[in-house]
Amino acid sequence: MSQRNVVLGVTGSIAAYKAADLASRLTQAGVSVHTVMTESASKLVTPATFRALTGQPVAIEMFDLSSPFSIEHVSLAEIADTLVIAPATANVIAKLAHGIADDLLTCTALATRAPILIAPAMHTAMWENPATLANVETLRERGVAFAGPAVGRLASGGHGAGRMAPVDDILDEIGALLGRHGSLAGRRVVVTAGGTREAIDPVRFLGNRSSGKMGYAVAAAARDRGACVTLISAPATIHRPAGVHVVDVTTADEMLAAVEQALPGSDVLIMAAAVADFAPAEALSTKAKKGNAPLRIDLRRTPDILQAVRDVPVKVKVGFAAETENLIANARDKLARKNLDLVVANDVGARNSPFGSDMNEAVLVSRTDTTPTPRMPKRALADLILDRVVALLENA
Ligand code: CTP
Numbered sequence: 001m002s003q004r005n006v007v008l009g010v011t012g013s014i015a016a017y018k019a020a021d022l023a024s025r026l027t028q029a030g031v032s033v034h035t036v037m038t039e040s041a042s043k044l045v046t047p048a049t050f051r052a053l054t055g056q057p058v059a060i061e062m063f064d065l066s067s068p069f070s071i072e073h074v075s076l077a078e079i080a081d082t083l084v085i086a087p088a089t090a091n092v093i094a095k096l097a098h099g100i101a102d103d104l105l106t107c108t109a110l111a112t113r114a115p116i117l118i119a120p121a122m123h124t125a126m127w128e129n130p131a132t133l134a135n136v137e138t139l140r141e142r143g144v145a146f147a148g149p150a151v152g153r154l155a156s157g158g159h160g161a162g163r164m165a166p167v168d169d170i171l172d173e174i175g176a177l178l179g180r181h182g183s184l185a186g187r188r189v190v191v192t193a194g195g196t197r198e199a200i201d202p203v204r205f206l207g208n209r210s211s212g213k214m215g216y217a218v219a220a221a222a223r224d225r226g227a228c229v230t231l232i233s234a235p236a237t238i239h240r241p242a243g244v245h246v247v248d249v250t251t252a253d254e255m256l257a258a259v260e261q262a263l264p265g266s267d268v269l270i271m272a273a274a275v276a277d278f279a280p281a282e283a284l285s286t287k288a289k290k291g292n293a294p295l296r297i298d299l300r301r302t303p304d305i306l307q308a309v310r311d312v313p314v315k316v317k318v319g320f321a322a323e324t325e326n327l328i329a330n331a332r333d334k335l336a337r338k339n340l341d342l343v344v345a346n347d348v349g350a351r352n353s354p355f356g357s358d359m360n361e362a363v364l365v366s367r368t369d370t371t372p373t374p375r376m377p378k379r380a381l382a383d384l385i386l387d388r389v390v391a392l393l394e395n396a
Contacts, residue, residue: 001224002030004178007076007112009085009105010050012040013091014155015121015164019086022167023055026174032056034076038092050158062104073104077111082177085109085250086147087121087164090132096144097135115177119147119170124160147173147242163321165242172242175224181392185226188266191219192259192305194234196252198279200297201288207272209355211394212236214320214378215272219244221382222268225390232258234273252302254277259305263312268389270318272344276302306338315396316389318342321365324349331365341392342366344385364388 006026010019012179019041026033035050035058047058059072077083079114083093085105092106109227110117118139126132148165164170169283193215194253197205204305212233219231220241229244232255235321247262249255252275265267281298306319319340321331324347331345345363346354354360366388373384 001026001175001178003032004030005034005079006031006174006178007034007036007080007083007108007138008050008054009083009088009092009109010035010037010041010045011085011087011089011105012038013087013089013121013164014044015087016041016044018164018167020025020049021082022086023050025167025171027054029171030241034079036108038103059104062107068077071178073101073107074111076104076108077114078344080108080114081114082115082117082174082217083109084117084119084170085110086117086119086170088118088127090120090122090126093118093120093132093135093139093278097138100352115143115180117144117145117147117170117173119165120149120162121164122149122162123154123156124158124162127160127162127213137294145177145359151238164376169242170237172223174219175220175269176243179224180226182220182225182227184268187222187227187268187393188230189219189222189227189268189270190230190232190262190266191215191222192232192234192255192273192275193219193375194233194236195274196255196302197250197277198252198276198281198302199283200236201284201286203287204298206276207277208276209353210234210274212238212354213357213358214354214360214382215270216241216274217378217382218270218385221379222270222385225386227268232262232273234275252305256285256303256305258306259309260312263291263309263314266314267393268316268318269309269314270385270389271306273305273320274320275305277304285321306340310339316341316392318385318389321345321349326377328363328365328370331363332370335365335367342388343383344381366392 024368033054094105095106101110147170150163152163178276194212195210197207232247247258280298323330331343335343343365365372
């Protein structure tokens with residue numbers, strides 16, 4: 001996102017205060033945020049808040065003599081890499097649908113050729129009003145993207161659809177829009193993530209320490225390079241990336257079926273999931289009670305997913321290796337045995353074990369080189385992995 005220009009339109013919904021968080025998070029990500037507020041938004045949150053958070057002037061009026069731009073709406077429209085309206089009222093959505101341009105924000109929206117993302121926020125009845133639904137449909141048909149609205153408690157005290165989408169989701173959608181022409185544009189990427197669970201009985205399972213963070217970071221990073229991403233996720237309790245197709249699975253068998261379904265026609269498979277190698281031979285159908293529980297669990301091997309899809313034609317296959325000893329030798333062995341193009345080897349025995357952490361360090365093992373990485377945020381490691389994937393795709 002860094003060094004990109006986002007014009008952030010803020011309109012007069014009570015969710016306007018959440019736009020301050022969005023502006024702050026975008027700025028922290030290196031984005032130049034140019035805020036345009038409607039008159040009513042400026043009554044809910046002061047322009048000074050956005051000025052301080054973004055370090056940029058905040059525009060409200062069409063003919064602001066102190067503005068650095070000669071024709072404000074055209075200048076803003078032209079510098080925008082994307083125009084984000086969050087929160088967007090029913091009123092601004094209606095104006096956009098009909099090409100009405102009667103204030104700085106709607107003039108900017110009409111004048112821009114940049115993609116537009118709208119995060120509606122309003123009372124449920126307004127959202128469900130046929131007029132609003134028709135306006136949303138019109139805008140969607142014109143290629144305008146929408147984030148939310150979410151369902152939940154409303155400022156009116158009621159409950160229903162109309163809450164502004166979570167800021168994390170809006171950030172995801174902005175990442176996808178900004179990256180739509182990126183290095184994986186037009187590519188289909190399948191990513192697996194999380195630790196599978198194998199049932200012992202209806203309440204217990206065999207699992208592992210994977211949080212899903214690494215695989216989710218890879219999925220989000222691929223999305224932000226323009227890829228069409230399918231994320232096959234074992235249970236994980238972290239933020240689900242928006243703008244990717246998520247398939248939820250629980251067991252290794254389910255993950256294999258989902259991978260087999262998603263893979264045909266895909267360019268890249270990245271197996272970041274920690275797949276259980278063993279499952280109870282038979283799951284009990286009722287809860288094992290202390291008094292009569294068997295003290296032994298017989299195990300069966302689960303399918304090896306990478307082995308199972310060995311011959312499916314995919315241009316680039318990436319595996320992970322979680323090892324407590326002989327990291328590089330084991331990674332090289334997996335590279336050959338599983339017919340991979342790259343193995344991301346993690347030392348999970350070290351004091352800096354990556355399980356659950358936002359940080360990770362790895363050794364990237366390919367057929368031609370072995371490259372250790374420094375410890376870095378998982379998102380940064382995800383981008384390093386994808387740099388390698390892009391290079392491998394070019395030579396595929
Ligand atoms: N993997 C898989 N199917 C399994 C187990 C693992 O596809 N049943 C994938 C993982 O997603 C990972 C890679 O294989 O990308 C390495 O997993 P790991 O468990 O470290 O390797 P194993 O092949 O199980 O070998 P070992 O148990 O000897 O370490």
